[in-house]
Amino acid sequence: MALRAGCEHYARSCLLKAPCCGKLYVCRLCHDAEENHQMDRFKVEEVQCSGCQTLQRAQQACQQCHVQFGEYYCDICHLFDKDKNQYHCHPCGICRIGPREKYFHCDKCNLCLAQDLQGNHKCVENVSRQNCPVCMEDIHTSRIGAHVLPCGHLLHKSCFDDMVRTSAYRCPLCMHSVWNMKEHWEQIDIEIAQSPMPTEYQGTSVKG
Template sequence: MDSSHTRLDYGKMGYGCKHYKRRCMIRAPCCNEIFHCRHCHNESTSDRHELRRQDVQRVICLICDTEQPVAQVCTNCGVNMGEYFCGICKFYDDDIEKKQYHCDNCGICRVGGRENFFHCKKCDACYSMELRDKHSCVENSMRHHCPICYEYLFDSLKETTVLKCGHTMHSKCFQEMMKHEKYTCPICSRSVIDMSKMWRELDEEIESTIMPEDYRNRKVWILCNDCNDTTEVYFHIIGQKCSHCQSYNTRAISRPTIPQ
């Protein structure tokens, strides 16, 4: 390796914070204070104001302490202040194994490799190629807070999961939800996994559970959370089955009554 490459790589992966490995700090124009990154700024401010990544104009090299305008290479000591650098986001990161890339449609940098993701214009978010033409579109699906932890999803550092209904949440929050046997979307109440086995078990339980005479022939109107169909079915204390999609993920929208 020649001396120019040695200089560029000096200190690589040896500096940074819990969010990013980088060889510079940023000066926040909103408060004129210095932080390792915008997340460090946002987590430390008592008045909860947030720093827009595009607003950063000056950085401080951690190798030679030189403050300078935003650029990838330090004007004084000549090191790469970030192996990955985005001049639009003013973003630095030495850990290029993340496969960072800038998405012009999102307007921010993403991780995972450009070749592995596509931008859905209706959802206005980058999704895995595995979901191309295989997901339910929800307008601006990522521009809201995780329904479990309430962290804003669009620029979250945590991995996200796209549910069958098209809504999104953090993958870790989704896993926790499954551990607690919560199988419906917290936003729209649609089933998030294949529930057919559980529906068959409910069929058997209902068949073996005889309702009292007074309720045996009563009917109730239900709304199905899975297919949005509204039907009139026989009332049962265990649950009401949608006659359209066979789901028990339903809710009663009327009182049980005896048909006239």
């Protein structure tokens, strides 16, 4: 049995007891928005059922009324949510939205990346441990997906979309193009090859 509850961030049927202040919040993000300190999700030990109000150790279902707190539950991150094919990545140290088989963990980048980038991306050591160069907010633990630029740097997908929408086409960190221009230049070469020089200019040379 499931109980519809939660907040704007997560669909869950319990409140977390913050280990820092002892207050009850639906999630760490709701806590952090209200308090002048941050909740350590890994230290959460107790939750309160949204149905019967029973305070109990963190687990997937209520020990009293048996309501399911979340379709997905991670006993490391204490993450309760509806099923989004989440999985816990031990090297990343947090839960990611999967499915797991579509991602791999790059040890050098220290980040989970889509399978089609395996052996097909430029590694930047611990790249996700840097803030997004556009909004300066954390990337590694963000609920917003990351966009990998050809240079290997990361920014939030939403920040990337906003950036190119305003005609900014270079990485804010290294100024390399945000697009892989190889196919573009190849297309231009083809167009040039298919556009013969006018007869009156053939065989002439340019003098300085």
